[in-house]
Every structure is written in structure tokens, then in C-alpha cells.
Amino acid sequence: MVHSKGSPLLFLSWLLFLQSTHQLQNSQTQDLYQLRKHLEFPKALESWGSYYGDLCLISSTPHMSISCEGNSITELKVMGDKLSKPFGMFDGFSLPNHTLSGAFLIDSFATTLTRLTSLRVLSLVSLGIFGELPGKIHRLYSLESLDLSSNYLFGSVPPDISRLVKLQSLMLDGNYFNGSVPDTLDSLTNLTVLSLKNNRFNGPFPVSVCRIGRLTNLALSHNEISGKLPDLLSKLEHLHMLDLRENHLDSELPVLPKRLVTVLLSKNSFSGEIPGHFGGLSQLQHLDLSFNHLTGTPPRFLFSLPSISYLDLASNKLGGKLPLNLTCGGKLGFVDLSNNKLIGTPPRCLAGSSGERVVKLGGNCLSVNSSHDQHQEFLCEERKHLQGRKLGTLVAVMISGAVLVLVLFGFGLVLLCAKRSCCCSCCWSRGKSVPQTRLKVLIDNSHTSLSSEVLASARLISQTVKLAAQGVPSCRSFSFEELKEATDGFHSSRFLGEGSLGKLYRGTLENGSFITVRCLVLSRKFCSQSIRGHLDWMSKLNHPHLLSFLGHCTQTSRDHDPAATVLYLVYEYMPNGTYRAHLSGQIDICSTLKVTLDQCTLKLNVVRMFVESCSEKILTWPDRLAILIEMAKAVHFLHTGVMPGSFNNQLKTNNILLDEHKIAKLSDYGVSAIIEENEKLETKLEPHNKSKKMAKREDDVYNFGFILLESLIGPLPTAKGEAFLLNEMTSFESQDGRQKTVSPTVLTTSSQESLAIAVSIANKCVLLEPSARPSFEDVLWNLQYAAQMQSAADAERKSDTSP
Numbered sequence: 181m182v183h184s185k186g187s188p189l190l191f192l193s194w195l196l197f198l199q200s201t202h203q204l205q206n207s208q209t210q211d212l213y214q215l216r217k218h219l220e221f222p223k224a225l226e227s228w229g230s231y232y233g234d235l236c237l238i239s240s241t242p243h244m245s246i247s248c249e250g251n252s253i254t255e256l257k258v259m260g261d262k263l264s265k266p267f268g269m270f271d272g273f274s275l276p277n278h279t280l281s282g283a284f285l286i287d288s289f290a291t292t293l294t295r296l297t298s299l300r301v302l303s304l305v306s307l308g309i310f311g312e313l314p315g316k317i318h319r320l321y322s323l324e325s326l327d328l329s330s331n332y333l334f335g336s337v338p339p340d341i342s343r344l345v346k347l348q349s350l351m352l353d354g355n356y357f358n359g360s361v362p363d364t365l366d367s368l369t370n371l372t373v374l375s376l377k378n379n380r381f382n383g384p385f386p387v388s389v390c391r392i393g394r395l396t397n398l399a400l401s402h403n404e405i406s407g408k409l410p411d412l413l414s415k416l417e418h419l420h421m422l423d424l425r426e427n428h429l430d431s432e433l434p435v436l437p438k439r440l441v442t443v444l445l446s447k448n449s450f451s452g453e454i455p456g457h458f459g460g461l462s463q464l465q466h467l468d469l470s471f472n473h474l475t476g477t478p479p480r481f482l483f484s485l486p487s488i489s490y491l492d493l494a495s496n497k498l499g500g501k502l503p504l505n506l507t508c509g510g511k512l513g514f515v516d517l518s519n520n521k522l523i524g525t526p527p528r529c530l531a532g533s534s535g536e537r538v539v540k541l542g543g544n545c546l547s548v549n550s551s552h553d554q555h556q557e558f559l560c561e562e563r564k565h566l567q568g569r570k571l572g573t574l575v576a577v578m579i580s581g582a583v584l585v586l587v588l589f590g591f592g593l594v595l596l597c598a599k600r601s602c603c604c605s606c607c608w609s610r611g612k613s614v615p616q617t618r619l620k621v622l623i624d625n626s627h628t629s630l631s632s633e634v635l636a637s638a639r640l641i642s643q644t645v646k647l648a649a650q651g652v653p654s655c656r657s658f659s660f661e662e663l664k665e666a667t668d669g670f671h672s673s674r675f676l677g678e679g680s681l682g683k684l685y686r687g688t689l690e691n692g693s694f695i696t697v698r699c700l701v702l703s704r705k706f707c708s709q710s711i712r713g714h715l716d717w718m719s720k721l722n723h724p725h726l727l728s729f730l731g732h733c734t735q736t737s738r739d740h741d742p743a744a745t746v747l748y749l750v751y752e753y754m755p756n757g758t759y760r761a762h763l764s765g766q767i768d769i770c771s772t773l774k775v776t777l778d779q780c781t782l783k784l785n786v787v788r789m790f791v792e793s794c795s796e797k798i799l800t801w802p803d804r805l806a807i808l809i810e811m812a813k814a815v816h817f818l819h820t821g822v823m824p825g826s827f828n829n830q831l832k833t834n835n836i837l838l839d840e841h842k843i844a845k846l847s848d849y850g851v852s853a854i855i856e857e858n859e860k861l862e863t864k865l866e867p868h869n870k871s872k873k874m875a876k877r878e879d880d881v882y883n884f885g886f887i888l889l890e891s892l893i894g895p896l897p898t899a900k901g902e903a904f905l906l907n908e909m910t911s912f913e914s915q916d917g918r919q920k921t922v923s924p925t926v927l928t929t930s931s932q933e934s935l936a937i938a939v940s941i942a943n944k945c946v947l948l949e950p951s952a953r954p955s956f957e958d959v960l961w962n963l964q965y966a967a968q969m970q971s972a973a974d975a976e977r978k979s980d981t982s983p
Contacts (some may be wrong), residue, residue, distance in 0.1 A: 192801050200451040206207070211295050212246075218289040219307055222260045251300035254322075260307035263330065264951070270356050272334055279332045286311030294319035300346075303327040315340035323347055329375075330354040334921065342367040349373040353399070361386035361400070368392060375399040377423070385429070394418055401425035401444065409450075411435045424448065427466070433458075433474075442466040446492070447957075454479055464485050470494040470516065478502065478517065483529070484509045493517045494540065495961070499560060512537060512727040519543035519965070521560035582897055586845055591856055614625055644719050656734040663687065663697055663748055670699075681848055681855075683832070688751060689900050694753035695730060700854065701737070702745045717848050721822065727813035727837060727847040728752040747854065754845060756838035759807060762799045763833060763895045763923075799842075801930035802970055804891045805938070807844040809963045813886070814846045815880055828852045831883035833890050881953045885945025888938060894923050931973030937966035 205953060212235055216225045224243035231238055234247035247255035266278050275283040286309065292301075300322050310332035312586055318340040320326075325348060334356035341350075342364040350368070353375050360383035361376065371392050382404040389398065390412035398416070401423045408431035409424070419437040423444040432452035436443065439458055446468045453476035454469070472493045477500035478493055484507050494516040501524035508515075508529035515530060515537065522544040530539050531548075542553035545560035666687030667674045678685040682699045718729045733748040756762075799807070811831075818826040830848040837845050922935070941962050944954050954962075 207819065208251075208296065211292055212253070212256075214292045215289070218259075218284065218292060219258075220284070220310075222258070222307060223262055224258050247301075249298075253296050254298055255301040256296070256299060257301065257303040258307065259303075261865040262306050262308040270332060270334070274310065275332075279310040287314050287316075290314040293317075296320070298322055301325045304331070307328040308332065310334070312336075313338055313341075317341060319345040320344065321346070324370075325349040327351040328355070332356060334358065336360075337362050339364050344368065345370065347371055351375040352379070353377040354741065355379050359383070361389070361405075365389055366391035369394070371395060372418075373397040376403070378402040381405055383407075387412060390415055392416070396423045399423040400427070403427055405429065407431070409434045413437060417776055420463075433469075436461065436507050439463055441487075444468045446474070447471040449473055451475070456481075458482065459485070461485060465511075466490040468492040469496070474498060476500070477522075480506050483512060483515070486511075488512055490514045493520070495519045497521060499523070499736045501525075502530070504528070506530070507535070511747040514538045516540040517544065522546055523557055523560050531773050533534070543965065547844075555968060556975050609625050617919060656731045658731050658748070658750055660733055660735045660748075661781045662689075663733055663750070665690075666695060667697060681851060688868070694755075694963065696751045696753045698749040698751065700747040700749065700849075700851075702747055702854075712849065714853050717822075719819075720852075721816050723814055723821075724843075725752070725810040725845050726817070726849060749851070751847065754837035754847075755840050758834050759836035759838060759844060760833035762838070763804075763890055785946070796941065798925055800972065801926045801934070802967075804926070805844065805934065805963065805967050805970060807836065807838075807842075808888060808891060808938075809960065809967060810844040811846060811883070812956055812960040812963055814849075815884065818849055818958055819880070819956055826850050826853070828879045831880055831887060833887055833895060836887070881945050881956065881959065882950075883941050883958075884959065888942040892922050892926055892938060893933075894941065931970050933973065934966040937969065939961055941966075 188562070201658065213228065214221075216228055219225070221229075224241070227237065227238065227244070235246055236253065240246070243259045244251060245255065245257045245790050262278060264278070266275055273587070274280065274284070289309070290313075294316055299319060302320065302323060302325070305327060306329075309328070310329065312329070312335035313333050315338035317326075317338065321344065323344050324346050325343070327349070330353065332355065333352070336359040337352065337357055339362055342362065345367065347368050348370050350371060351373065354377070356379065357376070358380040361381050363386060365371070365374070365386065366388040369392065371783050372394050374389065374392070374395060375397065378397045378401070380403065384407040385400075385405055387410055389395070390410060393416070395416050396849060397420050398419060402425065403572035404427065405424070406428035411434045413419075413422075414435040414437055416437045417439065419440060421442045422436070422440060423442070425444045426447040428449065429445075430449035430451065433445075433450055433455055435455075435457055435817065440461055441463050442465065443461075444466070447470070450469070450472040451474065454474060456479065458464075459479070459481035462485065465487045467482070467488065467490065473492070474496040478497065478498055480503055482488070482491060482493075486509060489511045490508050491512065491514065495518070497520065498517070502522065504525065504527050505526035506529060515969070516539075517530075518540045520543070522541075523546065525547045526541060529537075530541065543555070545555045545557040548554060595926065664670065666689055667685045667694050670685055674685045674687065676686055678684065683699060685697045685699070687695045687697050708775065715729075715732055719731070721729070728751060730750045730752060732750060733744050737744055737746045815829060815831065818829055826849060829846065830851060831846075835847045837847050839845065927933070941954070941959055944952075945959065
């Protein structure tokens with residue numbers, strides 16, 4: 181009887197326990213389904229819709245997994261399908277096909293997420309989550325691993341993340357975080373993996389990271405971290421992997437932890453020699469120091485480190501001779517020393533690629549059997565010439581200083597004599613006026629350290645500097661009357677041409693400086709105040725191959741129907757016109773005509789004068805290559821050297837201008853932002869209009885490809901369009917095709933190697949899909965390599981023809 185009475189009580193207790201258990205599971209289940217709704221029902225969670233059991237028991241997939249312990253969820257991993265990133269800038273708002281919709285609220289999402297306080301592992305990758313990461317993430321106090329990579333999180337990393345003291349792995353790769361890396365990360369004493377790659381972090385290297393004693397993996401690559409890399413890194417005794425590629429670090433190489441296995445420091449600005457303590461990295465397997473400014477001779481111990489298998493020192497300034505008795509470690513399978521300044525004979529273990537080791541030595545001055553990819557040795561001794569030039573410059577400055585002191589002393593004597601010689605009014609007059617005028621010139625130009633004659637003729641001095649030396653501000657608001665006077669009322673004799681961005685006039689300021697005025701016709705409601713920040717940004721850009729922006733003026737014009745606002749953009753004047761004009765078919769016809777004249781032995785002076793004028797105007801392939809390199813530097817600067825970056829920069833041969841020394845400068849960069857602002861106004865006025873898509877970095881790459889094509893075969897015929905050039909590219913595949921297609925001027929002045937490189941770059945820029953096109957850094961590197969090949973070929977040709 182006792183047993184029968186106890187059984188109902190036991191059954192009732194078990195039933196109550198079961199109900200409370202299911203209630204807890206239902207609570208967490210509701211949270212999971214709410215998260216699914218916040219994430220707008222991603223494909224990775226489709227199986228939840230038809231599953232009615234315990235989600236802790238649902239089968240895992242490659243894109244989703246859930247783990248539970250007891251009644252709590254301890255692990256949640258979801259990988260979405262929003263893998264591709266938009267081109268250009270992300271402004272923080274939703275983007276169709278990339279982010280979640282505009283209805284997504286990250287704060288509400290975080291509130292739901294932080295109810296799962298038992299989570300130890302959380303991974304939400306490529307789901308299109310956007311917004312600033314809320315500080316309430318610290319409520320997940322049990323977290324040991326957090327991965328929010330490949331989303332659209334921006335702003336600063338919340339300081340409260342340092343309260344997740346159990347965290348062992350933090351991965352925020354591929355987002356849009358900016359500002360400095362938090363200086364409180366040393367509170368995460370259990371952290372072993374810290375990965376913040378592919379963001380927009382800036383400022384100095386976070387010293388707090390050096391105090392996370394258990395750290396094994398540190399990845400901060402593809403950011404904008406600058407300054408010195410601290411020696412405190414050596415205190416990370418457990419660090420195995422260090423990845424700091426593509427930042428702006430510019431110190432000497434620091435002391436590194438001795439247990440490192442992988443070191444990736446490429447594409448920074450590290451300088452100095454490779455330090456001797458690298459010889460103590462006995463566990464090092466992979467070392468990449470390429471694309472820096474390292475000097476000296478590569479130390480022999482690097483090649484024989486006991487574990488080294490991959491060594492990349494390419495594209496530095498390493499020089500000297502490698503010792504012939506250099507030994508390579510048994511595990512060394514890849515060595516890249518290309519594009520440095522090494523000379524002499526390579527050691528036997530680097531003599532060439534074999535089945536067991538790949539060796540790249542091109543772009544040096546080494547004595548090897550296949551010397552076609554090596555430079556002349558004198559090119560690798562450039563540093564001596566530079567030192568000589570620096571010494572010459574120093575001497576010149578000292579002499580100039582001494583001369584200046586003597587001149588001032590002489591002027592003082594003249595003034596003193598003049599004051600004492602009242603009997604001679606003529607001498608008094610000259611003593612009073614001439615010295616004062618000369619002194620004024622010296623004082624006005626003192627901030628440039630250049631005389632007025634040098635200012636007028638120096639090869640690389642911007643017109644902005646010239647105008648500043650003459651008392652004109654580098655950027656200002658011009659009055660409409662000033663511009664009318666400068667252009668003679670926009671007279672037809674001052675008209676330079678008209679394109680898609682409006683008319684262009686040449687002008688002369690009151691002080692005699694030459695300017696160019698671009699006239700943009702905009703919406704009648706357009707106001708320059710709306711783009712004041714952009715105009716200021718344009719005026720502050722300082723690059724030797726960007727046309728200097730001097731100022732602007734706005735004026736309401738009644739000459740248009742309806743009335744419109746005209747924005748006048750004032751630039752420096754370039755006397756040699758456009759790059760396109762120096763590629764015209766007429767110029768190449770002149771070259772062909774000259775051959776014909778010689779064959780027919782015609783002696784018509786008029787025709788010969790015409791041919792000679794054409795010959796002076798035509799650009800050889802080395803000249804064109806130099807201009808292409810200058811343009812690539814300018815666009816690379818606009819993409820990566822300024823914030824925000826400028827894309828869709830109106831790249832075409834008509835917008836490349838040449839100064840009196842045929843130095844190229846890009847015009848109309850940044851004007852796209854003004855056009856877009858105007859289109860926004862017009863879209864508001866006309867609701868049916870659609871604004872253009874966001875500017876893409878690849879648009880500039882694509883357009884630069886066509887500039888390169890026109891450099892090869894001549895300017896693009898307006899009537900035939902881009903399709904003509906694309907058709908012409910098919911003939912580049914064979915050497916015979918190039919002979920028929922490439923401009924005669926290019927063929928007669930180019931080497932086969934440099935021509936092949938240029939054709940390859942053009943193909944990649946134009947024919948590849950946007951995601952596969954090269955960056956401007958890659959374009960620039962290849963063009964510079966082509967120039968090296970051309971320089972070596974020219975030197976060899978000159979030596980062959982010399983007696």
C-alpha cells in the first residue's frame with residue numbers, strides 16, 4: 181500500500197519536472213525563431229521552418245549547426261550566402277543583395293541574441309548584418325568564441341567587448357569597423373585568436389594587444405594601421421601567426437617572438453635592414469616581407485633557418501651580392517627575390533627552379549644564363565648616384581645660402597651708400613627702389629626656397645605652388661567678374677573644347693598666371709554649399725600628377741531653359757594639351773609619310789616642315805609608358821591615399837593633360853561626386869528618374885584599360901566606340917597580329933617584353949570580370965616592370981649601335 185500511494189506522487193513530480201523542462205526549451209526555441217525572423221529567413225535556416233521537434237536535435241548542415249547542454253543552447257553557427265562585397269564605399273545603409281533590408285534593426289537583433297546567455301560559441305557569418313555593434317554584446321558572458329566575419333558592421337568596436345573575459349577567439353574580419361583598435365583588449369586574458377582583417381582600422385598599432393599573454397594568432401591585415409610596430413611584440417611568447425599585410429606601418433622591423441611559425445608583413449613601408457635577431461626564429465616556416473622598402477643584403481641565415489619553407493623578399497630595395505657559399509635549408513621550397521637590386525652570380529642553391537625548389541630572381545642585375553629578365557648592373561647601382569645627387573644638392577644649397585648672404589650684404593652696402601650720397605639724386609632713386617624690389621622677391625619666395633626663375637621653369641613644381649608664390653591663395657572662391665575678365669568674357673578665342681562635363685576655357689589672371697575654367701551646367705536648385713566639403717577636399721589633394729584645383733565660382737544663368745546654376749571650376753593651365761592629341765592618327769600618318777618621302781626622295785620643303793612638326797609632337801613608346809605610370813600613380817593615390825577614396829574619376833585620354841615638359845596630370849577627378857549630387861536634386865524634382873549606380877573601383881580599372889589600348893593602337897574612333905577597341909584586342913594574341921594592329925610609332929620604339937606586359941595588363945583590365953580585375957597597385961607594378969624592361973632594352977640597343 182505504501183508503494184501504491186507513493187507512485188502517484190512520484191509520477192506527479194516527474195510530470196511537473198518535464199513541464200518545466202519543456203517550458204525552458206520553448207523559451208529558447210522562441211528566441212531562435214525570433215533570430216531567424218530578424219535575419220530575414222536566410223536559406224541556411226530553411227530547415228527550421230518544417231521542423232517541429234527540439235531544435236537541439238536538428239541535423240547540422242555545412243551552413244548551420246546547434247549544440248546544447250542540458251536545457252541550454254551552447255553553440256550556434258550560421259553561415260549565410262551574402263559573400264560578395266559592394267564596390268566603392270559603404271555608407272552604412274542597406275544595400276539590395278548585399279545587406280539585410282532597411283527594416284533590420286541591429287539593436288533589436290542584439291537584444292534577442294543576448295537572451296541566450298549560455299552560448300559559448302557564436303558564429304554569424306555572411307548574413308548581411310549591418311549597423312554599429314551594440315555594447316550589450318557583453319551580456320553573452322559565457323562566450324568563448326565569437327565570429328561575426330563578412331558582414332557590414334561599422335563604427336568602433338564597443339569597449340564593452342573587453343568584458344567577455346572568457347573569450348578565447350574573436351574574429352571580426354571583412355567588416356567596415358573604423359577608428360583605432362580598442363586599447364582595452366588586454367582584459368581578454370584568455371584570448372588566443374584575434375583576427376580583425378579587412379576592415380578600416382587606423383591609427384597606431386594597438387600596444388594593448390602585446391599584453392595578451394596567451395595569444396597564438398594575430399591578424400590585422402588589410403587595414404590602415406600606421407606608424408611603428410612596437411618591440412613589445414616579442415613578449416607574446418606563444419604567438420605562432422602574425423599577419424599585418426597591407427597596412428601603413430613604416431618603422432624598422434621589430435624584435436619578434438621566437439615561436440613564430442608564420443610572419444606576413446608584405447605591402448607596408450618597413451625600412452632598414454633585416455635584423456640579425458630573425459636568425460633566432462627557429463620555428464619559422466613562412467616569411468613574407470615583400471613590397472616594402474628594406475635595404476641591405478639579405479642575411480644568409482634566412483635561407484638556412486631549420487624550418488623555413490617559404491621566403492618572399494620581392495620588391496624591396498635589397499642589394500649587394502649573395503655569398504656563393506650560401507646554403508639553403510632542406511625544407512626551403514619557395515624563394516622570391518625578384519625586383520630588387522641584387523648583383524653578381526646567384527649561389528648554387530638559388531641557381532634556378534627545380535622540382536624541389538621554386539626560385540624567382542627576375543628584375544635584379546644578376547649574372548644568370550637567362551638574362552632576359554635581368555637589368556643592366558648599372559641600374560642596380562642607382563643608390564650611389566642618388567647619394568651623389570643628394571650630396572650635390574646639399575652643396576648647391578650651401579652655395580646658394582652663401583650667395584644669398586653676400587647679396588643681402590651687398591644690398592645693405594648699396595642702401596648705406598645711397599643714404600650718404602644725397603648729392604646724386606639718380607643714385608638715391610636707384611638705391612631706394614631697385615634693392616627694395618629685389619628684397620621683396622626674396623622675401624615672397626622664402627617659404628619655397630626657390631627663386632622666381634626656378635619657380636617658372638622647374639620640372640615638377642605644381643602651378644598651385646607657383647600661384648602661392650605670386651600671392652594667390654591655393655584655393656578660393658572666384659567672383660564671376662574675375663573669371664569674365666580672365667577669359668575675355670568667355671570669348672571664342674579662349675574656347676578650348678567641350679565634352680560631357682561642359683565647356684572649357686583658357687584664362688589669364690590679373691597677375692599673369694594662366695588658368696583653365698571648366699563650366700558645369702547644373703540644376704537650378706543646385707547650391708555650392710551642398711558640396712562645399714567636396715570642393716575643399718579637392719583643393720587639399722596634393723599629388724604631382726593631379727591637375728591642381730585652384731577654386732570655384734557659382735552663377736545663375738538665364739541663357740539656359742529652364743534657368744540653371746553654372747559651376748565654374750578653376751584649374752591650372754596645361755600648355756601641351758591632351759594626351760589624346762599626342763596619340764592622334766595624324767601623328768602616326770606623319771611617321772609613315774616620312775618613310776614614303778624618303779623612298780620617293782621628294783624634296784618639298786613645305787611637306788618636310790609638316791613632317792618635322794609632327795615628329796616633334798609624337799610620343800614614343802617610352803614616353804607613353806612614363807605617362808601611363810604617372811596616371812596609375814595618380815589613380816592609385818585617389819583610391820587608397822585619401823579618405824574617402826575617389827572612384828569613377830573620368831579616366832580617358834582627353835582628361836590626361838601635359839605640361840610644358842610633357843609631365844602628365846589627371847583632370848576632372850572627383851567631378852563625379854558633383855554630378856551625382858546634381859542628379860540627386862534632379863531625381864527629387866523628377867520622381868521617375870533613377871540615379872546612377874554607385875561608383876565602382878573597377879570602373880577606373882576598366883577605363884584605364886582603354887587608355888592603355890589607345891596608347892598601343894592610337895585613339896579610339898568616336899564613331900566606332902569601345903566595340904572597335906575590343907575587336908582590335910583579339911589580334912594582340914599573336915606577334916603578327918600586334919605588328920598589324922599596334923601603332924607604328926609604338927612598334928618602332930618598344931621592346932617585345934614591355935609591349936607584351938602592356939598588352940597583358942590591357943587584357944586583364946578590360947576583358948576580365950569586375951571581381952577578377954587587377955587593383956591599381958597591381959597595374960602600377962606591372963607598368964613599372966614594363967618600363968624596366970624597356971629601359972634595359974634601350975640601353976642594350978644603344979650599346980649595340982655605339983662604335
